[in-house]
Amino acid sequence: MSRRDGALDLLKWLALLAMVLDHLRYVGFSADWLYVPGRLAFPWFCLAMAANLARIGASALPWRYLGWLLLFGAVSEVPYRLFFPEGATLNVLPTLTLGLLVARSWQTPTLEARGLAVGALLLSAWFSAQLMFGFFGVLLPLALLLVIRRPWYFAVLPGVVCVAANQWRALYGAAWLGNAVALWGLVACLLAPVLGLLLLRQAGRIHPPAMRRWAYALYPAHFLVLLVVRQVITQAMR
Template sequence: MGRRDGALDLLKWLALLSMILDHLRYVGFSADWLYVPGRLAFAWFCLAIAANLARNDASSNPWRYLGWLLLFSAVSEIPYRLFIPDPATLNVMPTLMLGLLVARCWQTPTLEARCLAATALLLAALFSSRLMFGFYGVLLPVAMLLVFRRPWYFALLPGLACVAANQWRVLYGAAWLGDAVAIWGLVACLIAPWLGLMLLRHASRFHPLPMRRWAYGLYPAHFLVLLAVRQAMA
């Protein structure tokens, strides 16, 4: 149980790469198509949360994991607002934090855990417009956890949650009008959980650089690096 899961580290690195590709759209490049691979990032970060919870051995501490998310939610907000023009939501960390809390409490069949999960869901519902990926984004980690060890076709459940979390009304409307980016964006949302699960199940022979606690700093750091690139191009 103490062996490092190379497939999980690979999933995290690919999620980070997908996020950076998505954010390159705000640097100044005319590359709307980067929206499509960008749809994989949030789903794969949620899957990484579910994977960590699913292998919840005696040495794991999901509450410490929650603490790191809380810390970097605060640290990341200023770089996020410096880079994203007129953001309508907070950075992604609060959504992941609430999602982790709901998924962890679902694993713990006690009244206290159920009440804590209900509180997190209530906060997500009340402040959905301020959370990146909204209420359904908070549900995505537990949806991933529910299907983690099930046959591949169960991945449709978190796939639908991923579509709902990604402004599906706007995407669906644009796709209906034939917009290729919207069509492929919907496809990417729908299949992202399945792709991630297949990677976790079949990529164990890969051993990339382990993503440890230092990796939390990559989230605010990438905003600052891309901001510097944008200013250099101006």
């Protein structure tokens, strides 16, 4: 990949858009169908992480990358709780942080790296119920890293991991009963890694605005913006 990969920036912007669309379901109007494009957000963020790791190779653990995830994971928890006051999990950044440790440790076959991976996996298993997307969500960056340079059809394997990370029992049960949103949500989970991988390989000529470190602030900021939108809609409906 090039030093500034336009396809990678496009993937990040599309992942951000999918996340915002997913969260629009909670601003006060009925739009359950937004659940379907929302299933693309997390696997595409994980794929962007895997692409960055594949590009820098098996050098030392990118501590700066890890530090930004930890910092904004902490900062984002307050606006996340304001927007989801009854949320049962932490925001998504702790899941991505543990996923980074696991995926990076796979690239770096040292005793320290293996220890970090084992620790991250144990934490993920123990606190799976508190992590957004749970234990399988932590494994998804590694699953994507393993297939990122393989033929596109290998991405079906992380698609299965993505389904497992998205409460597959509830999705499968609802889809079995004929719920169209659940059915298409399952399809979106399965295909998200394939679509993301094809985008990375085919959209290199597109050059959207570069998404740099300032983009971490978009995560907590979008919760605050949507919270204001929800309050405006609530007041207007009274």
